[in-house]
């Protein structure tokens with residue numbers, strides 16, 4: 632069968648029944664052709680929905696009205712559940728150090744949820760102009776112990792941004808995720824020349840974001856690299872299979888791998904001291920315990936339903 636490689640497109644935005652699709656494999660990405668598409672009526676993608684980040688074949692291309700129809704969906708590598716985005720290669724968990732203030736338990740939930748996707752996870756700390764350099768170094772050290780080399784950003788100083796930019800250009804599809812008001816869209820506006828998406832100051836009293844970004848949207852920064860802006864939200868206690876949780880914490884994983892921790896039980900969740908050799912004196916251990924407990928509660932609730 633003939634493949635329509637030249638009509639291969641990338642879904643960059645989705646609203647109601649419509650999709651914005653960029654034609655891929657174009658020579659000059661800055662002049663990329665963007666089409667407003669619907670899915671061909673006769674086509675049923677086995678009840679699969681199409682998401683931002685999906686690769687699709689488009690046909691019936693009308694160059695004048697910039698319209699086309701989606702006729703097939705390529706197999707996807709992965710699908711993030713919230714927000715729904717396909718084919719992610721890198722997740723950048725984004726938090727402000729102030730305004731809204733840093734909530735370590737939230738940072739942890741976002742990180743672990745991202746780790747459960749099995750893609751590369753990074754941490755970005757914004758608004759470092761609002762703290763002292765001493766505090767910034769303290770935070771860098773804290774997250775190093777969590778297993779992350781955080782990138783610290785500061786609107787006043789674009790040097791910090793350059794390294795991130797170089798990094799993003801080496802990744803395929805990076806997504807920025809975090810609570811509302813931390814500066815995700817501000818960051819994208821600085822990264823992409825000409826982009827002026829809406830941003831808004833955090834509310835003055837409670838220093839919380841105003842949910843300014845409403846849709847997931849994908850932007851290209853080169854022919855090979857894309858970044859995704861997402862609406863901010865707070866992460867609920869996790870719904871991850873508890874057997875996988877220990878491996879998602881580098882402090883535990885490292886011990887199990889490097890030091891051949893031998894616990895009494897083969898699938899030890901490292902909750903009790905008796906028979907468990909894990910060194911539990913690390914900062915995230917209480918978060919880990921809470922997560923296991925709430926995952927258990929969730930599991931048993933679902934069993935009773």
Ligand SMILES: Nc1nc2c(ncn2[C@@H]2O[C@H](COP(=O)(O)OP(=O)(O)OP(=O)(O)O)[C@@H](O)[C@H]2O)c(=O)[nH]1
Pocket residue numbers: 757758759760761784785786787810811812813814815816817818829830831832833840841842843844845861862863864
């Ligand atoms: N002081 C300071 N303010 C910043 C920085 N980055 C962003 N802001 C401000 O933070 C506010 C919120 O930024 P947004 O980019 O709208 O935040 P967001 O994460 O996209 O928020 P949602 O779209 O609601 O999820 C804006 O007023 C920005 O000007 C920074 O590095 N320093």
Ligand SMILES: [Mg+2]
Pocket residue numbers: 815816817829830843844860861862863
């Ligand atoms: Mg935003």
Ligand SMILES: [Zn+2]
Pocket residue numbers: 894895899900901902906907908909
């Ligand atoms: Zn154990």
